[in-house]
Amino acid sequence: MIAEYGLLALIMGLVSAVALTFIPLWGAWRGNIAAMHSARPLALSLFVFCALSFALLCVSFLNDDFSLVVVASNSNSMLPSFYKFSAVWGNHEGSMLLWILVLAGWTLAVAVFSADLPVKLMARVLAVMGLVGIGFISFSIFTSNPFARHLPNAPLDGQDLNPLLQDPGLIIHPPLLYMGYVGFSVAFAFAIAALMGGRLDAAWARWSRPWTNVAWGFLTLGIMLGSWWAYYELGWGGWWFWDPVENASFMPWLAGTALVHSLAVTEKRGVFKSWTVLLAIATFSLSLLGTFLVRSGVLTSVHAFASDPDRGMFILAFLLVVVGGSLVLFALRAPAVDSDIRYGWLSRETLLLFNNVVFLVATVTVLFGTLFPLLMDALGQGKYSVGPPYFNAVFVPLMAVLVPVMGIGPFTRWKSDDPKRWHKILIQGVIVCALAAGILPWLGGEFNIWVALSLLLAFWIVAGLVADLRLKAEGRSTIWHVVKRQTPSYWGMVVAHLGFAMCVISVVVVTQWNVERDLRMAPGDTAELAGYRFEFHGSSGVQGPNYLADEGVVTVYRRDTRVAELRPQKRQYKASGQVMTEAAIDAGLWRDLYVAMGESIGTDGAWAIRLHYKPMVRWMWIGATLIGFGAFVTVFDRRYRKVKVSAPQGVLARA
Amino acid sequence: MRRLFLFVPLVLFSSLAWFLFRGLSLDPKELPSALIGKAMPTFTATTLSGKAMVDESLFEGEPRLLNVWGTWCPTCVAEHPYLMRLAEQGVKIVGLNYKDDDSKALAWLARLGDPYELVIKDPEGMIGLDLGVYGAPETYVIDAKGIVRYRHVGEVNERTWNGPLGEAYRALVP
Numbered sequence: 001m002i003a004e005y006g007l008l009a010l011i012m013g014l015v016s017a018v019a020l021t022f023i024p025l026w027g028a029w030r031g032n033i034a035a036m037h038s039a040r041p042l043a044l045s046l047f048v049f050c051a052l053s054f055a056l057l058c059v060s061f062l063n064d065d066f067s068l069v070v071v072a073s074n075s076n077s078m079l080p081s082f083y084k085f086s087a088v089w090g091n092h093e094g095s096m097l098l099w100i101l102v103l104a105g106w107t108l109a110v111a112v113f114s115a116d117l118p119v120k121l122m123a124r125v126l127a128v129m130g131l132v133g134i135g136f137i138s139f140s141i142f143t144s145n146p147f148a149r150h151l152p153n154a155p156l157d158g159q160d161l162n163p164l165l166q167d168p169g170l171i172i173h174p175p176l177l178y179m180g181y182v183g184f185s186v187a188f189a190f191a192i193a194a195l196m197g198g199r200l201d202a203a204w205a206r207w208s209r210p211w212t213n214v215a216w217g218f219l220t221l222g223i224m225l226g227s228w229w230a231y232y233e234l235g236w237g238g239w240w241f242w243d244p245v246e247n248a249s250f251m252p253w254l255a256g257t258a259l260v261h262s263l264a265v266t267e268k269r270g271v272f273k274s275w276t277v278l279l280a281i282a283t284f285s286l287s288l289l290g291t292f293l294v295r296s297g298v299l300t301s302v303h304a305f306a307s308d309p310d311r312g313m314f315i316l317a318f319l320l321v322v323v324g325g326s327l328v329l330f331a332l333r334a335p336a337v338d339s340d341i342r343y344g345w346l347s348r349e350t351l352l353l354f355n356n357v358v359f360l361v362a363t364v365t366v367l368f369g370t371l372f373p374l375l376m377d378a379l380g381q382g383k384y385s386v387g388p389p390y391f392n393a394v395f396v397p398l399m400a401v402l403v404p405v406m407g408i409g410p411f412t413r414w415k416s417d418d419p420k421r422w423h424k425i426l427i428q429g430v431i432v433c434a435l436a437a438g439i440l441p442w443l444g445g446e447f448n449i450w451v452a453l454s455l456l457l458a459f460w461i462v463a464g465l466v467a468d469l470r471l472k473a474e475g476r477s478t479i480w481h482v483v484k485r486q487t488p489s490y491w492g493m494v495v496a497h498l499g500f501a502m503c504v505i506s507v508v509v510v511t512q513w514n515v516e517r518d519l520r521m522a523p524g525d526t527a528e529l530a531g532y533r534f535e536f537h538g539s540s541g542v543q544g545p546n547y548l549a550d551e552g553v554v555t556v557y558r559r560d561t562r563v564a565e566l567r568p569q570k571r572q573y574k575a576s577g578q579v580m581t582e583a584a585i586d587a588g589l590w591r592d593l594y595v596a597m598g599e600s601i602g603t604d605g606a607w608a609i610r611l612h613y614k615p616m617v618r619w620m621w622i623g624a625t626l627i628g629f630g631a632f633v634t635v636f637d638r639r640y641r642k643v644k645v646s647a648p649q650g651v652l653a654r655a
Numbered sequence: 656m657r658r659l660f661l662f663v664p665l666v667l668f669s670s671l672a673w674f675l676f677r678g679l680s681l682d683p684k685e686l687p688s689a690l691i692g693k694a695m696p697t698f699t700a701t702t703l704s705g706k707a708m709v710d711e712s713l714f715e716g717e718p719r720l721l722n723v724w725g726t727w728c729p730t731c732v733a734e735h736p737y738l739m740r741l742a743e744q745g746v747k748i749v750g751l752n753y754k755d756d757d758s759k760a761l762a763w764l765a766r767l768g769d770p771y772e773l774v775i776k777d778p779e780g781m782i783g784l785d786l787g788v789y790g791a792p793e794t795y796v797i798d799a800k801g802i803v804r805y806r807h808v809g810e811v812n813e814r815t816w817n818g819p820l821g822e823a824y825r826a827l828v829p
Contacts, residue, residue, distance in 0.1 A: 281664075316672065319675075323672075324669070327665040331664075374678045
């Protein structure tokens with residue numbers, strides 16, 4: 001009966017979503033205060049029913065109710081219980097329910113933290129969130145019901161969770177990613193509500209900014225975890241594959257990055273309003289498009305969900321309503337007239353506009369590369385695949401032109417600036433960067449021009465942040481005085497930009513100085529790699545909770561000191577019979593040593609062994625974590641908590 | 656007039672939506688071969704056992720399957736037992752050992768059984784290139800005149816054998 005209650009709760013969730021969409025919208029239209037105020041309790045009801053439904057699905061998984069189709073296909077009685085729990089979202093139906101839960105959670109959060117919003121705006125924002133909810137809940141109920149049963153012949157045991165997904169990283173990766181994807185629906189809802197009300201002003205940007213930053217931070221962390229998981233779990237040491245599913249999460253991130261910066265301009269200066277609204281619509285649309293690509297089967301990918309054209313048709317129809325509808329609204333209601341706010345050719349506005357252009361080009365590039373096989377196929381031009389060379393060829397130059405501007409952005413003034421103000425401090429910065437680029441690569445043993453360039457760019461970002469503090473300190477007694485005065489949103493920016501600098505160095509260093517060898521190793525054999533000596537001691541059988549494994553033992557020495565003992569495994573999962581490579585990694589800030597077992601060769605206990613030396617690979621994930629963390633820090637800014645002023649200076653959309 | 660520019664995103668999105676709609680009716684996994692209806696490309700190669708030289712004339716006389724495999728390919732392990740069953744039922748299967756190592760391939764056949772009439776060696780992948788092999792495993796249905804009739808990408812199993820792959824083969828057998 002539990003599953004039936006779960007479905008009932010989900011249906012009640014749908015009813016709440018329908019009510020949440022139409023009652024407050026009607027209220028906002030007719031000026032009915034009571035109807036507008038119903039939005040908050042309805043948002044609570046939406047959340048309660050969705051959470052109940054999700055909890056009941058979790059209970060079914062934990063109780064091994066194999067009469068449920070999803071449980072039978074994705075779980076097994078031998079599975080450890082935390083993986084039974086994560087198996088809830090390790091499949092299409094369950095992950096849709098998680099998506100819905102996250103959406104209901106964001107809706108509730110908006111309802112709780114909207115006390116300072118004008119009631120009409122609050123009603124419209126929540127109604128738009130409700131509309132998105134209607135789409136996803138009906139998608140779940142009508143095309144991918146997680147509570148469908150195998151009746152009358154329920155299997156005795158389940159087919160097990162895909163071993164690739166039996167991993168701690170995968171317990172938290174999808175929830176974080178969905179927090180990001182779905183979080184952009186808040187920025188979207190604010191944009192639509194502003195278009196409906198015809199009031200697109202600095203206050204609107206200030207309200208949607210913290211929500212956007214948090215969603216973007218979650219998405220950053222989600223993508224980071226996905227990359228880290230691919231690195232240690234897929235067994236060949238790669239960390240980004242330009243796979244369609246990865247691109248599906250990367251496109252909203254790129255557009256979201258543009259949005260985060262463009263919102264800053266709109267809030268501070270009241271310009272780029274139409275552009276920012278369009279970005280908010282585009283970012284969430286790309287999240288929806290990602291869902292379509294992953295779940296409709298139009299593209300091949302290593303980790304797409306089981307595909308189904310009916311589901312694809314449903315999401316496409318939903319895309320048409322949501323994206324098409326909002327673009328029509330945009331075309332009719334967005335301000336078409338230039339605002340009379342002016343800014344010079346060298347001003348923070350111009351630099352942020354440059355940021356937006358770069359990220360927009362990047363988004364379109366990834367979108368085009370991802371959809372190119374589909375476009376050619378639809379035009380009858382045959383089958384194509386687009387690989388990493390295309391994406392790298394576009395991304396490397398894009399980032400190379402972005403970073404110089406990123407360095408001077410933080411200290412350039414709004415309206416207009418004069419380089420004379422900062423050229424002395426900047427020349428000192430340039431000298432430091434040049435020295436770093438000239439000297440530091442030698443620490444890696446040899447001079448590498450690409451590493452030197454990446455250091456030049458990364459130090460440039462840091463030099464810009466330092467220059468900013470020094471410029472602020474001019475004419476004041478101590479730099480501490482200045483440091484104490486800065487706001488959380490300033491520190492958030494600093495932390496995120498530093499994180500980005502770390503990513504730049506890491507990506508280049510690991511690409512240039514990665515060393516890997518595939519070789520046959522019999523017990524007692526040794527191999528040298530990047531100054532480390534790997535000694536293979538043979539393998540033995542190990543029993544896990546739901547798998548059998550051959551576990552190799554490899555000791556690593558540097559000169560004569562023992563550095564690490566690594567135990568890579570080759571696992572065979574009992575229920576599915578699938579074979580998995582479990583790499584062993586000695587992680588460090590400066591280098592990772594990575595050992596994976598291939599096939600057993602011959603009769604003398606020899607194995608095909610893959611050895612990797614990956615310098616500074618951790619910096620990428622540390623950097624990405626800093627970016628996400630920086631985004632969260634900005635929310636603690638006091639001006640977001642004191643939004644009582646309703647900003648009457650706003651410019652009407654139809655001005 | 657400037658309002659017209661605001662319609663640009665809508666127009667772009669509409670064309671994108673049209674492509675997505677078309678995409679739904681296409682199967683990205685379906686990889687048609689340019690060889691369908693044409694003769695096997697010419698080749699000369701040794702067999703895995705090293706005893707003989709063979710060329711494309713080997714496909715004349717009877718309908719056969721050409722199965723592209725390698726010991727490095729996990730799906731090939733998965734489909735192997737089903738190939739054994741097909742061989743027992745009298746289906747003639749020629750193997751193409753693709754980009755592989757002789758000793759590993761021989762050890763594999765000794766360990767898992769040998770469903771093949773004979774195995775063509777293609778260590779450099781040159782025959783595979785002429786065939787347009789996308790990845791292992793792939794299975795081609797070739798008729799008694801040496802004409803390629805069907806290409807199947809991926810595992811051969813009960814389900815695919817009951818599908819178009821098996822139908823293409825059964826159409827050739829009287």
